[in-house]
Amino acid sequence: MSRFEALTGDNAVAMAMRQVNPDVVAAYPITPQTETVEFFAEYVADGLVNTEFICVESEHSAMSACVGASAAGARVMTATSSQGLALMWEIVYIAASNRCPIVMSLVNRALSAPINIHCDHSDIMGMRDSGWIVLFSENAQEAYDNIIQAVRIGEHPDVLLPVVVCQDGFVTSHGMERVEVFDDEAVKEFVGTYKPRYPLLDIEHPKTLGALDFYDYYYEHKRQQVQAMENATGVILAVAEEFNRKFNRNYGLFETYCLDDAEVAIVVANSTAGTAKVVVDRLRGEGLKVGLLKPRVFRPFPARELVEALKHLKAIAVMDRSISFGAMNNAGPLFLELVAALALHGVRVPIADYVFGLGGRDILPREIESVYRDLLRVAESGRVERLVTYLSVRE
Amino acid sequence: MAQLKGWKEIPIAGIILEAGNAVEYRTGGWRAFRPVRGEAECIHCFQCWLFCPDSSILVDAENEKMIGFDLDHCKGCGICARVCPVNEKVIRNAGTKLARDDARLCIRIVEEGRVKE
Ligand code: SF4
Ligand code: SF4
Numbered sequence: 001m002s003r004f005e006a007l008t009g010d011n012a013v014a015m016a017m018r019q020v021n022p023d024v025v026a027a028y029p030i031t032p033q034t035e036t037v038e039f040f041a042e043y044v045a046d047g048l049v050n051t052e053f054i055c056v057e058s059e060h061s062a063m064s065a066c067v068g069a070s071a072a073g074a075r076v077m078t079a080t081s082s083q084g085l086a087l088m089w090e091i092v093y094i095a096a097s098n099r100c101p102i103v104m105s106l107v108n109r110a111l112s113a114p115i116n117i118h119c120d121h122s123d124i125m126g127m128r129d130s131g132w133i134v135l136f137s138e139n140a141q142e143a144y145d146n147i148i149q150a151v152r153i154g155e156h157p158d159v160l161l162p163v164v165v166c167q168d169g170f171v172t173s174h175g176m177e178r179v180e181v182f183d184d185e186a187v188k189e190f191v192g193t194y195k196p197r198y199p200l201l202d203i204e205h206p207k208t209l210g211a212l213d214f215y216d217y218y219y220e221h222k223r224q225q226v227q228a229m230e231n232a233t234g235v236i237l238a239v240a241e242e243f244n245r246k247f248n249r250n251y252g253l254f255e256t257y258c259l260d261d262a263e264v265a266i267v268v269a270n271s272t273a274g275t276a277k278v279v280v281d282r283l284r285g286e287g288l289k290v291g292l293l294k295p296r297v298f299r300p301f302p303a304r305e306l307v308e309a310l311k312h313l314k315a316i317a318v319m320d321r322s323i324s325f326g327a328m329n330n331a332g333p334l335f336l337e338l339v340a341a342l343a344l345h346g347v348r349v350p351i352a353d354y355v356f357g358l359g360g361r362d363i364l365p366r367e368i369e370s371v372y373r374d375l376l377r378v379a380e381s382g383r384v385e386r387l388v389t390y391l392s393v394r395e
Numbered sequence: 396m397a398q399l400k401g402w403k404e405i406p407i408a409g410i411i412l413e414a415g416n417a418v419e420y421r422t423g424g425w426r427a428f429r430p431v432r433g434e435a436e437c438i439h440c441f442q443c444w445l446f447c448p449d450s451s452i453l454v455d456a457e458n459e460k461m462i463g464f465d466l467d468h469c470k471g472c473g474i475c476a477r478v479c480p481v482n483e484k485v486i487r488n489a490g491t492k493l494a495r496d497d498a499r500l501c502i503r504i505v506e507e508g509r510v511k512e
Contacts, residue, residue, distance in 0.1 A: 097408060097409075098408045099407050099408040160407065197407075198406070198408075198410050198412070205412070206414040207410055207411055207412050207413075207414065208410065208411040208414075209408065209409070209410050209411075210409075211409060211411055213409040216399060217399075217405065217409065218409075220400075220401065220402035220405060221402070221405075221407070221408060221409050223402040224402050224405075224407050224408075227402075228407075
């Protein structure tokens with residue numbers, strides 16, 4: 001049913017792509033790309049996939065080729081990172097608006113300037129309003145599992161949206177881990193075949209995609225995208241349920257760790273959640289009631305479910321690996337959205353933001369521990385001293 | 396204009412499922428200039444029909460005649476007047492530069508609102 005391999009996050013994603021065997025992959029292989037495309041190109045060269053692999057001349061063209069292929073009716077995948085994603089920007093929106101269920105692997109890395117190729121979440125946070133479904137992955141295993149589920153989520157007839165699967169640059173993408181790889185047949189069976197709703201290559205039914213759409217209908221098409229996002233939450237859960245059953249996993253909208261009886265908790269996505277779990281174990285050993293919530297689905301933002309999971313706490317810290325410059329208190333995007341969700345649902349738990357790890361700055365267990373110790377003080381006093389902390393920045 | 400539909404009633408993504416429905420879109424309203432027949436006689440060579448980017452040259456296919464302009468869709472670009480070989484001949488014979496609304500031409504391009512028909 002499965003085997004274990006030592007894989008980097010990049011390789012794990014390439015492995016999932018090989019098993020999905022998409023019709024088209026378009027990518028621009030230059031730094032900051034990811035090794036995923038390199039591994040995948042080998043699979044193509046070795047004849048292990050039937051994929052039409054298009055080496056384009058820029059990331060802008062990569063996403064353009066993906067949109068074209070998806071509109072034609074193909075199952076399409078790509079991979080990018082950091083500046084590469086930034087160059088795709090224009091077409092990233094078009095992919096979502098054209099309702100192309102493209103699956104993209106994104107290795108989260110900082111945006112220039114100054115030039116930096118290391119981990120942070122500025123790249124994904126920039127595309128958070130673009131209309132893509134966004135999934136986070138703590139490690140290579142989750143990246144692999146999420147890619148497989150992403151295919152089903154995006155292609156669901158009630159959704160038809162592109163899905164981006166994130167993992168942390170270098171920490172996950174280049175770190176080698178033990179990854180459970182399912183049988184090719186099992187993955188193939190799980191993803192099934194794609195039945196596009198309006199394939200342009202169906203020449204019996206000629207149609208036009210991407211035409212001018214003015215004030216008379218543009219707005220209605222945006223409203224449809226809202227509906228697709230609303231439908232996505234249920235679809236993500238249904239796909240996860242099927243995946244969990246078949247592959248013995250436990251996916252949902254987010255993961256909780258020692259949260260039920262916790263008094264204080266950190267909310268943090270991707271690899272840092274793994275480090276935080278170690279800290280939780282250590283502090284629990286001291287008898288401290290600390291917990292963790294690790295978001296998996298960031299778009300659509302599961303506000304109600306998050307509030308439900310966090311409302312019993314006495315203090316919450318969000319750890320953001322990016323800054324929304326100029327936003328309220330120059331906080332991070334995850335914090336801002338969670339604060340809004342709590343306020344909207346009338347939950348008044350003291351909450352603070354900890355920006356960390358920008359440009360690949362290491363985040364150490366003792367720093368996470370310091371956040372928990374802050375939280376325990378906040379829980380006692382009921383007061384947040386500092387709304388936003390830039391963790392371990394030198395003064 | 397037809398009754399506008401709600402977001403649940405229309406195909407997603409602005410996809411147009413009906414081929415060739417651009418004809419319903421009256422682009423003629425954008426026009427600042429319009430093509431008008433002049434004094435020189437048309438030789439029905441169909442050059443204008445061939446080049447018009449908006450398929451707005453009306454022809455009588457049976458009798459192979461150019462019969463006018465579809466002003467619901469013509470955008471007034473003036474390409475028809477530029478490619479018309481009779482216009483070319485009129486200009487050459489005049490031996491001088493002609494205004495594009497000169498009455499002697501075969502297809503004249505006239506500012507909208509100044510057409511004397
Ligand atoms: S002016 Fe342009 S659009 Fe109008 S009939 Fe002539 S070529 Fe066609
Ligand atoms: S108007 Fe000019 S171009 Fe058009 S058919 Fe007549 S002669 Fe030919």
